[in-house]
Amino acid sequence: MPRHCPTRTSSILLLLTLLLVSTTAWTQAPSLKPESAAAQAALAWTNSHHDQLIREFSDFLAIPDVAATPDGLRRNADYLLAELHHRNVDAQLLTLPGSPDVVFGRIDTPGATHTIVFYAHYDGQPVTPSDWDIPTPFTPTIRAVDGEQRIYARGAGDDKAAIFAQLTALDALRSAQLPLRANIRFVWEGEEEAGSPHLEQILTAHSELVHGDVWLICDGPVDQSGRQTVVFGARGDTHLAITVYGPHHGLHSGHYGNWAPNPAMMLAQLLAGMKDANGHVLIPHFYDGIAPLSPTEKAALARAPVNDGMLMRAFWLGRTENEPRRLLSLLNEPTLNINGLSSGATGAHAANVIPPTATADLDLRLVVGEDWHQQQQRVVDYVRSHGYFVVDQEPTQDILTTHPRVAMIVRDPASYNAVRTPMDLPIAKEVIAAVQSAATARGQGEVVLWPTMGGSVPLGSIVRAAHTHTITVPIANYDDNQHAANENLRLQNLWDGVETMAALLLMQ
């Protein structure tokens, strides 16, 4: 049943070519490079197994993958272990008490001189089911958007698609009898969305297993233009939760209005000073120490598509922050984002009270040259400079009555710094070539190269524990609503992703 029927003549010709040569070794078809043969094998496989693949991917997505359901995370790990065993891959769970298991798979290739590690994660961001347009975030549902099919579920784009693409690419290569040339490792973790607090410890305990010449981080979305993308770093990430205090309990806003301090207003005033009206962060030293981009990185940015106008239309935006600078350039700077605000109640539950507290959850992204402890401290110092007595747990009555302003700041310990791999390393060039081969095989243009992605993955812990380089190869569509309600994956991105993974699996 056709579902991503190639309408591009080149693809049809290559497919026919592949069908002709598929029973012979690739070395006997010198017109096809191994990676191109890999992409074509993937296309043949996904075309001929479309319905089965949709069913299997849906089964995977139906297993709840959020930190709130540890049992669901365990079922995901068991499912993936079984999938590897089913493919005769030497596989095991790397465990640590208190942490979801890391699923590890290993294929040793006779004569191989290189080892390539494929990283992805099977956990998803927390969900608020009532915000979703499907029965539950774990009821995978296919819908057409602008004439293209997408599958909706938590984890669809971030990041189960990558795992599923890797497994499917392996099947496709085997079916086409294309032998692997490097040793392959799979490392699929279940705590990425919580900041991977145990990953480094687990990897360090198994450093002999997880070492590789390169770790391919299969996570995140491709460039918004839809072109295949290779990313050489990720921003670091840390969080702070700031709570400020008004009266001990909610007070009648009439009887005490003008007199009892309102924590919602205090929080608004505290937050307001953190940025200027154009989005530039005003916290002292916030941009200190940033490592500049290399000439190669700057050149890559200059060649990347400019998607800003299209994105503004897609997101219904009438302006962007830090105008006139472009999104891709701004990803190379640290951020301060308010993930959420809460105080009292709004809407139907609103009451005429001066609320006792107000809370903001902040997300700080970091770039190379900055340290997350120091970035947290800069925010704490800023709060102190605004007259707040800062505590790190619920303040006592004595603290509250003896200080005019009190803030509790809870620092997220599961934080990490940014990492950026130079684009001109030999292994980097080889990865670019493999990804380009798959893109070329399906008639897509030049692969987009980003010095860093805006999102975060715990690359630093991987680099330290596995003594390796990391390069990110995302496959999801940019508009996959990852981290939000109605997360989805454009199915064409899954099929293209299988081709890309097949090309990477076949690297030498």
Added chain:
Amino acid sequence: MPRHCPTRTSSILLLLTLLLVSTTAWTQAPSLKPESAAAQAALAWTNSHHDQLIREFSDFLAIPDVAATPDGLRRNADYLLAELHHRNVDAQLLTLPGSPDVVFGRIDTPGATHTIVFYAHYDGQPVTPSDWDIPTPFTPTIRAVDGEQRIYARGAGDDKAAIFAQLTALDALRSAQLPLRANIRFVWEGEEEAGSPHLEQILTAHSELVHGDVWLICDGPVDQSGRQTVVFGARGDTHLAITVYGPHHGLHSGHYGNWAPNPAMMLAQLLAGMKDANGHVLIPHFYDGIAPLSPTEKAALARAPVNDGMLMRAFWLGRTENEPRRLLSLLNEPTLNINGLSSGATGAHAANVIPPTATADLDLRLVVGEDWHQQQQRVVDYVRSHGYFVVDQEPTQDILTTHPRVAMIVRDPASYNAVRTPMDLPIAKEVIAAVQSAATARGQGEVVLWPTMGGSVPLGSIVRAAHTHTITVPIANYDDNQHAANENLRLQNLWDGVETMAALLLMQ
């Protein structure tokens, strides 16, 4: 069974006196003024019916009284109608489609030249049951606080206590055979906490029934010193809900951080400029037109207790707004209070997103000389002056993409202005004397006189529809958590309230 055993010798002596004279008409005991006799009759009655009264009050509190349960409001009205009928009071429901019923009671006294109307409301503020320390807000529960008994339930203090005290005072006077001297009316509404949007229409339709020489507004708390209080006005009240817009849907805070505008930050910056750090409102013209206090009102304020220090300790406050000014003085100014803030999610549900919207619910209190339409407009003008395109319903894609900043402001139509009755009217002096007689009878000192309360009741609609003056006589303890979780009434305030209502019922 003793429960509020009078330890004050004066009370005991007066009680003995009352028991001696209780079988004779008050005119035959010239040493007791009628209002004092009323208070003593109330004390005798509540002492001898303590357990029964607690049971009956609990039954009343157990009937859900929030706007979210219209059936509960209807049951409250039916219950009160039956209570009036049970006492042979001519009673009826004043109805209007779409509005909770007003319960109306009427006692015509032969030879009376004055009519006194007792107003209270049987509805309560919205509830969030999970915030309460009792099984539900409608499971009345008695607990000891600092050695004194309190009853916990939504409506316990605001405002079912007043209704229950009026009914009980009527029983006490009849039991003591103390005849009424004025015509009495009861008007108990069920929509006060929603801003009484239909009250004026209902009263106007029945203006011949509801006219009186004075309306006694039995609502709100007494002075924080615990002394009985008479209040000559109430602040007006209006609301605005402000929503500002970021991206059309939640975006990944890593991939779009620094670029997609964050509505939580936009809202913080908008709100922050509405007040200075000391709580003074900076919105242009916010304080324009305020009617100054009269010399009598200023003198009353100067005689009132200073409770600020005690309240700061009770509420765990390390400072107050608008220092060094006092609470009682600040109640005579308009307020701008944030009832609630929401954007994205905080805590366990927080996700790394740039949220699509951020909302603040504002409560504005007004004083005499200001108009609520104008006060709303001042806030809207302020928002516009900060570069926002303001709409009053969900903005379209076209509006959002063609304006850099968009705010939806929903104005509450159920709003009303402040009212202040002069303290030196003859009827005002008579009310003060009656309340003072009850306070004196139980050995309490001088009654506290406030030009206005901080809270709001729809006095203006009453004044217009019933062609009357309003004077407020509250009975609840100040720390009754009204409008918040764990609303409660100190039982001693209920018994004292019965005495006060008895003295007022016996006015000439």
